[in-house]
Amino acid sequence: MKFRILAYLFFFVGIADLFIKIFYGNIFSDLTEDYYEIANPILVFTPVLFFSIGGIFLKESKVSLTLENFGTSRIKYYSPQFICLSVVVLIFLFFTFNAQMNMENRGIDFGFGFLTQEASFDMQFSLMDYDGQDPYWWAYVVALLNTLLVAVLGIIFCTIIGVIVGIARLSPNFLIRNSAAWYVEFFRNIPLLLQIFFWYYAALRALPLPQDASPLFGVTYLTIKGYYMPAFIWNNLNIFLYSILAAIIAIIFIRYYANKLRDNEGKQIPVFYISLIILFILPALTFLAGGVSLNFEIPVLKQLSATSFIYDGGIAVPPELIALTLALSLYTATFVAECVRAGIQGISKGQKEAAASLGLTPNQVLKLVIMPQALRIIIPPTTNQYLNLTKNSSLAAAIAYPDLVLVFAGTALMQTGRAIEIVSITMLTYLSISLAIAALMNWYNKLIEIKEK
């Protein structure tokens, strides 16, 4: 009976505590000596503490708790969950209160109005038109595109290199197998940031100055200031694109027909070569008949001063992009290669032997029997590597590639001083990109998984 009164007392104190804090603000706020206002969330916690103590007392007043029945008591069942929940709530409260209180103290307001202000800084490299007069949100979009560009390029290259190296690791050829193994062990075990610095400072710095560069493939120049390529100037580009589309549709039909022919009559036709020919012939025809023409704008050396030159015209790929793509894809390819190897080795040997005994060539065995099954093992871990690559692309900031982190979470953050807003936008952006890639890969995984009837 005594306990019940105590319980009500604690409940009352808890409610009073809560009400005072809600309606009269924190009465202890003068007592906090540090400007971190650390005490605030902890003081919010005290009503919770009072309630829980009251709850224990109320519990006590009904059932006598002994060591024997403690194991089956509700207190034991609920208290860990209660503690977990309150810790999570407390942490959340701590940070929101802190941020709010400190921002209020320092006269910083929270809001996203700055996004429409003029950005007034320039970007080294952008896929879409960007000028310093554009607002911050456009700078964000342009920077995001730069991030996506390097992520997509990295994913493409790391997949190509990864699949080749992964298969090469299982090659019967001693030299191929071991060089692939060495490549994986070497690049996988060096920190990525170091590799980025290596490719940027060491490898690219070894490149010649524009005036000393000798042409690569006749018209392209790889120099310290970037890779200069001729730009294509199209006439009637849309007709050309339609012709490619038509070629692809034709190839799909031919493949379908070839499969049917193989299934029904057992005839093999060289689909690959036919596809290749169509893919070349159809677009080529448009040059002759469709009025399509292509001109090249070849980069020309231009003198800026006595010793400094630059290539004018054409397309310039900045060395930062090259270094970043190179480092990201070479690093991630090692992990992809291991995924591929694991996938292939995960298929039982019997499958390969059975396929071989049917008279399939080694290439056919790999393409028709092993790979379709191995893909199911390869895709999920490879998705992780794609996500890693995308997130790692934020290391671009180290070498001045204008990605989301450098431009938006760097320059824009500095110029506006809106750290919380910008960092949360950036975090959400990376989260969305990652989730989008994961969703895409899950969809593909569903597509190739065993269809159970």
Added chain:
Amino acid sequence: MSYSLSALLNIFKNNLFEYLLTNKRTRRGIIMFKIIKQFTSFVAMVAVLFAFTTETMAAKKSKTLKNTQKKGFVRCGVSQGLPGFSNADASGNWTGVDVDVCRAVAAAVLGDANKVKFTPLSAKERFTALTSGEIDVLSRNTTWTLSRDADIGLTFVGVNFYDGQGFMVRKSSGITSTSQFKDGISACTNIGTTTELNMRDFFNSKGISYEPVAFEKADEVVAAYDAGRCDTYTTDKSGLAAQRTKMSNPDEHIVLPETISKEPLGPVVRQGDSVWEDIVRWSLNTMIEAEEYGITSANADSMKTSDNPAIKRLVGAEGELGAAFGLDNEWSLRIIKQVGNYGESYKRNIADPGILPDRGPNELWTKGGILYVPPAR
């Protein structure tokens, strides 16, 4: 507060589990009594603690001052290495005119110019570090602008170096003036600085298309420019002069004569603590005014008997200037004795190492410069 909180938690921690696990009713009653007793004494203790807190008014008003005195050191944000302004030597000793501002504050507040904890910050991190309370003074060649002062919770307390943005090029390029810049020029700089904005204004007004290459750290900018990635390197002229000393061959580079912007560099404090703001402001002003009156670290003590009341006030022999900050009267004397006046600091850090031997606008107003501070009285 944290002490009292841990005491509170201890009371519950020590007894609650024992209470829950005891099956004898009488024993539990005893423990409950113990908890109540300890809790009451805790409440009494806290009440006594707050009732008898005795502090000076200024310290009570200034949380930063109180914290600094409690911690025993001034928390100061500096650059990651800019010779002449803030640079650490091999043994970790920081020197520079920016560093001296923090040392002056430490001498005034704590009585020892060495009681400073330096935090090297990138341009990007600096304001967040200050507003979040990681540092108390930001003395990191930071340009005073309207938006920084008014918008993001900062207060600039003064100017310790008048600077302007310039360009550095290779001597061999033959460029002697910015008018020789041509379309397509690539310019290396730091992100998160006013430089990035000035650069755009400059090139736009001249109608020159350029390629900005912006790095996060100054060392990376220098490395990239040095290797030939960029045709020009642009930042504050003092920074150019200082970074030139870091290049593989300093003589191959020249700083162009044009100045494209105003860059008043000065220390910054958090907004909302006006006493602390005043302390930092007048620590800096004391150094400049001491030079004006010819008080140096060597003759400061003997100046106490000077005939000039302004000098006597500055060395604490007259007036009660420190009281307004909650400091003693010798605060300014300690600054002059331990750190020296502005001229000494400039000579030691910038002129003698050959970074900018000519003081230019950073000369006193009496000697043709623009250094002019309000009188300390």
